[in-house]
Amino acid sequence: MKNLIQAPVAKKEEKVLEIHGHKRVDPYYWMREREDKEVLAYLEAENSYTAEVMAPFKSLEDKLFAEIKGRIQEKDMSVPYLLNGYYYYTRYEEGQEYPIYCRKKGSLEVEEQVILNVNEKAKGHSFYTVGGMSISSENDILAFAADTKGRRIYTIYFVNLETGEQYTDTIENVTGDITWANDNKTLFYTRQDEETLRAFQVLRHKLGEAVEEDVLVYEEKDETFTVYVHRTKSKKFIVLGSYSTLSTESQLIPADQPEQEPRIFLPREAKHEYSIAHYENSFYIVTNWKAQNFRLMVTDEENTAKSAWKEVIGHREDVLLEGLDIFKNYLVVEERKEGLAQIRIIKWDGSGEYYLDFGEPTYTAGTSLNPDFNTDILRYQYNSLTTPASVFDFDMNTKEKTLLKQQEVLGDFDAGAYTAERIYAEAEDGAKIPISLVYKNGLEKDGNNPVYLTAYGAYGYSYDPYFSSVRLSLLDRGFVFAIAHVRGGEEMGRKWYEDGKMMHKKNTFTDFIASAEALIAAKFTSTEKLVVNGGSAGGLLMGAVVNLRPDLFKVVVSEVPFVDVITTMLDTSIPLTTGEYDEWGNPNEKESYDYMLSYSPYDQVEAKSYPSMLVTSGLHDSQVQYWEPTKWVAKLRDLKTDHNTLLLKTNMDAGHGGASGRFERYREVAFEFAYVLAQLGIVE
Incomplete structure (x- = not known):
């Protein structure tokens, strides 16, 4: 398709950029002013040109959109998961653009409680997305973060789930990374630099107190590092993480004592990446220390120095160790071999281990949300180029798997046709x-x-x-x-x-x-x-x-x-x-x-x-x-x-x-x- 319509022509203003004795001339450097009227006018001119060129194919575009939308089950619901006595799930209603987050107490047979209807929150906004969501330890307070621009700058809000009322506490210009401590009133969150948007601070907010009094728990001074915060699955520790492309560092705060100063798990080292998971009185460490494809180590929670680490799974040249999940009776390891994901099940008592068999030459698989520590049921996700997204519950004792949900593709879709x-x-x-x-x-x-x-x-x-x-x-x-x-x-x-x-x-x-x-x-x-x-x-x-x-x-x-x-x-x-x-x-x-x-x-x-x-x-x-x-x-x-x-x-x-x-x-x-x-x- 050749165009007879005239394309916009951008003006040129030479900008000389010089370093190492080398000069580059950039005639379009002026386009960097986001609020400049001339810049915005040029973007609009490009959009108008694009719309004009594509106008003859608008009916094709509409047909494609109708096809794509027509295969999607508009009224839909995720598979519920159990957390702290409640079943949580997300559902969509017909004609609605955004999710509705819900829960039921103790049983799926009881009345539903809507904890957040994003469709209501999104009204009046051309863009709206919810980032982090976190429920307090006593199940009665929701903290959630929303972005209304698409620039990943969030505002944190708090909702009383018993009354439905929104608290006056509002934390603006943050990352959306949020985690509750165990006291039902302290929330950890991260804040980004206003200019670079690098997450560099971890702060602590106590519900009901002025946001201006929030405590700076940690500030990352190295501009090549970014911070995050989460609570271990054991609920015993808040982890403050710092990471760059090739180096990581974790700090620990007891989740029952959120005002305690953080202690470093292991100081950062160049080209050393590690992540930690807590189980009973030990930490399990996925590390690339002397292991290009990573290995698994364990250490006592009170002595986290490298000298105390013991190897659980050694390094392998042909297998990449990607992550793990911990249950009361089982260790679940995610690996990758020959380009394909593997899920490995290991019993803590040493009585056996095995891999899940997926039975296709090319596929995607991985553990799903497994917040319940005291279960022998592993939830995992599976799909392939021909198999729609599927959620399974797998009994790690009996090796029985149950398909809970497979993405429904409306119309005449037949996986066997591909x-x-x-x-x-x-x-x-x-x-x-x-x-x-x-x-x-x-x-x-x-x-x-x-x-x-x-x-x-x-x-x-x-x-x-x-x-x-x-x-x-x-x-x-x-x-x-x-x-x-x-x-x-x-x-x-x-x-x-x-x-x-x-x-x-x-x-x-x-x-x-x-x-x-x-x-x-x-x-x-x-x-x-x-x-x-x-x-x-x-x-x-x-x-x-x-x-x-x-x-x-x-x-x-x-x-x-x-x-x-x-x-x-x-x-x-x-x-x-x-x-x-x-x-x-x-x-x-x-x-x-x-x-x-x-x-x-x-x-x-x-x-x-x-x-x-x-x-x-x-x-x-x-x-x-x-x-x-x-x-x-x-x-x-x-x-x-x-x-x-x-x-x-x-x-x-x-x-x-x-x-x-x-x-x-x-x-x-x-x-x-x-x-x-x-x-x-x-x-x-």
């Missing part, structure tokens, strides 16, 4: 890159199928193969959906992550290119039918590969992309910058600067032909500032030599995650799908 498989691409250095695929049965591998290939590849995030009813709108139109498990994620172990970050970051990009080439070589598709997608750090991936191999892709969808790498990582006032030097590198150091500059999508835009591209953004985005995708599109428009469609769509009411409503977010997906289909000439 095929999932895993293939491998070979990277430049010989590494085998897994690719998870799903498509409709009967697909011919003749090179003629549209493929929607996506990846992330950063922060050690494992992009598991998951089910999506939304995706059916593509599969039923003949698409192959593919996930490239590129380096930078942690699917194949910790080394997989380390080989895709810092001075190895380009492996992520070349892995993705190799994956695209493998799909073409296997006759799934061709360069004329290959659509690629990535968001945030995955948007950086899109920007890098489209500079490297623009000939390889037909359509690129880049969502809230982190593309102005150098400028952002040199600006310590921007959220996330200082905490991510260990992920991307610190460009204040010349070696890192040169390497990052060599792939930074914004800096590497050239006068050449690019594929059709849709770029999305959020005005209030706290993770990738709106000006990064905006500048990138402006520079692409100025330099690219083709006539392919280039669109920028900015959500003026939201942030990094897009729209907040349950169905409203699918309008954004329907728009993206309509764009993709239109570019491929599929208009039905």
